[in-house]
Amino acid sequence: MPGNARRIIDAARRAYEQGARLVLTPELSICGYAAEDLFLRPAFIAACDDAVKTVARELAGLKGLHVVIGHPTGGDVRSKSVRVQRRLNAASVVTEGRVIETYAKRELPNYQVFDERRYFTPGQGSCVFQVEGVSVGLLICEDAWFEEPALLAKESGAELLAVINASPFHIGKDAERYARMADRARVMGLPLVYAALVGGQDEVVFDGGSFAVDAEGALVARAPGFREGLFSVQCERQGEALALSGQLVPPADAEADLWDALVMGVRDYVGKNGFPGVLLGLSGGIDSALVLAIAVDALGKDKVRAVMMPSPYTADISWIDARDMAARLGVRYDEISIAPQFEAFKAALAKEFQGLAEDTTEENIQARIRGVLLMALSNKFGSIVLTTGNKSEMATGYCTLYGDMAGGFAVIKDVLKTTVFRLARWRNQHDPYGAGAGPIPERIITRPPSAELRAGQVDQDSLPPYEVLDAILQRYMEDDQGVEQIVADGFDRAVVERVARMIRVNEYKRRQAPVGIRVTHRSFGKDWRYPITGHFRA
Incomplete structure (x- = not known):
């Protein structure tokens, strides 16, 4: 006061x-x-x-x-x-x-x-x-x-x-x-x-x-x-x-307002809570690229650190694009391979997992190793970890507890994936630093999104196309439309029911997610208060 x-x-x-x-x-x-x-x-x-x-x-x-x-x-x-x-x-x-x-x-x-x-x-x-x-x-x-x-x-x-x-x-x-x-x-x-x-x-x-x-x-x-x-x-x-x-x-136009809201959200959360800076895992993908650009606009390059943590499944272009973006924005950039830790985990669990095929368990181990490394850097240097998951992922549970969800502030947790792409293009077209091409390499925007946790993986192996998914999420989650109403709008029933189920069964994950910036009229948080345990089906 x-x-x-x-x-x-x-x-x-x-x-x-x-x-x-x-x-x-x-x-x-x-x-x-x-x-x-x-x-x-x-x-x-x-x-x-x-x-x-x-x-x-x-x-x-x-x-x-x-x-x-x-x-x-x-x-x-x-x-x-x-x-x-x-x-x-x-x-x-x-x-x-x-x-x-x-x-x-x-x-x-x-x-x-x-x-x-x-x-x-x-x-x-x-x-x-x-x-x-x-x-x-x-x-x-x-x-x-x-x-x-x-x-x-x-x-x-x-x-x-x-x-x-x-x-x-x-x-x-x-x-x-x-x-x-x-x-x-x-x-x-x-x-x-x-x-x-x-x-x-x-x-x-x-x-x-x-x-x-x-x-x-x-x-x-x-x-x-x-x-x-x-x-x-x-x-x-x-x-x-x-x-x-x-x-x-x-x-201002809608994208400018949205950008300013995200920038202000980061600046005030970090500044008002006394953190000396931020760090994030930079993967070479669009979500972490967008969060990095927001963070630099909010805090300046000297308070932002990006860490690339490649696994055996990280594509060469991911390394190249991550290095390129860090150089464009002038932030501190480090690379810490998680391959040794991943092999150590697999060796420690080999007896328990004997005879079982690799699956999402091994994928999640990689994400959790990254979370441990980022939190260790946070503990040592005081910077808060910014998580990079978007609303489409949070809705469907396409994220890993204690992995990519580990951190202190979720910058784009209320931004749908299709909006992530739109914002990235907008930011490249409005570059206050006069770099010309913008901070986000074009290939990051145009390549198919992938978690890169197994060979040949792309998001659409696990999710509907983002244009379809986000349209359903807007109707079902943000506007409270029922399954029948969404199907009547022309969406495939099986896809709608699948999305509704993913939202329902992943409530327990969202309850453990870090706080993040609200930019829609209904976000996961105070706007969304559903029980974890429940058997109601619409």
């Missing part, structure tokens, strides 16, 4: 010097969103309350400045010997050293990654306050997605709606936010300012992109996405109406 309070104080002072008299900070800005079960600890709530008082006290001398601070407040009280929750997701308006208003969020989301009903009690009423003759109605995030909170604010005299938010990123979310806020402004006949959180918090990324719309819902100002900073909106009275204006940054 002290760090967030200091950032708010410094930003408010800069804004005041630039002429601002109303400063909006995002939802729960004093502590970050979401603090999860820290909200249940009285000491945490007390520290948040103290941080709000610190902000108010240090800004006391700025006459006329109003700062809206998002924070949790309240606590547990006893009523007839029963403990009752009275915690609130709140926003306080501070001016000249005093808290003049505190508003509690009315609409508490409890879907996707949201668990607010676990922590908070819904607020009541409305909050309207005056800033230089303008009546500002305050709403918190989900409040603005419903009509009643805005209507109550308008009935209480609001001329401008100020909405503070912690709205997580997923692909397409920015357009959805704008459409809903534009509709809210039109229905209310009031201009609206939307102040959005930016930054990474564990698996969730907040993309910022604050904006303002006029009373007709037209976009009049928009901040750049994925960038923390001050964003100014001017408010002028024109007759009985208020007119808003400001910088209008054009929207």
Whole structure:
């Protein structure tokens, strides 16, 4: 909290010097969103309350400045010997050293990654306050997605709606936010300012992109996405109406937003948790290549280390392409053969495995040797291991426990394989280092994907073609469509049922996977909570 309070104080002072008299900070800005079960600890709530008082006290001398601070407040009280929750997701308006208003969020989301009903009690009423003759109605995030909170604010005299938010990123979310806020402004006949959180918090990324719309819902100002900073909106009275204006940054394309989300997710997870750098296994395949490019964009080449760990089944082109990519990005690159360890494992198990043919057991041994080596380097040097598995693999269990799943942060665990290919091509076409061809060798993108754990292996030996697999995954996992509905869309029944079964039986693996960045509206993690043990069949 002290760090967030200091950032708010410094930003408010800069804004005041630039002429601002109303400063909006995002939802729960004093502590970050979401603090999860820290909200249940009285000491945490007390520290948040103290941080709000610190902000108010240090800004006391700025006459006329109003700062809206998002924070949790309240606590547990006893009523007839029963403990009752009275915690609130709140926003306080501070001016000249005093808290003049505190508003509690009315609409508490409890879907996707949201668990607010676990922590908070819904607020009541409305909050309207005056800033230089303008009546500002305050709403918190989900409040603005419903009509009643805005209507109550308008009935209480609001001329401008100020909405503070912690709205997580997923692909397409920015357009959805704008459409809903534009509709809210039109229905209310009031201009609206939307102040959005930016930054990474564990698996969730907040993309910022604050904006303002006029009373007709037209976009009049928009901040750049994925960038923390001050964003100014001017408010002028024109007759009985208020007119808003400001910088209008054009929207980025979908791949650019996705790339920025992954980069921010890595940068903030590594930086905020104090890791000195990252390391990953670079195989010469597209998944590890993409993760390496993301890591370098996030942290810089000096904080990234790539390790090639060839086995007897590693193709020569994999060595060549891995070396090429490491050289293009300028990262430290090492090669550690796993052949001696693999032979040692096989020798140790020869008696137990006598008379049995080699199968996935030997394939998994290779993956686990690599996991041990990477974790040893992590332990010795402090860098966190980035895993390189994608969403298609996580869904179907095409991954090895304690092998390629071993690590601390799963960068692309919510990125389907077809999207991996698309992002790789996009990144090569948008090279900020001016290298020309881009960081990822073309052959890595065009060659058939392979785990290279046995002779002649390709992914499609074990999985449906990725175009088919990912289309089924989007429908079944992300959109909750049933098998019959997917088959009715033209997919082969046997393939759909096979994919559904793979998803079901590999839940136990996903529970043991590292946390990773959420970029779709439904990821494996908080969005997906299925039992490991169960016999329901749709």
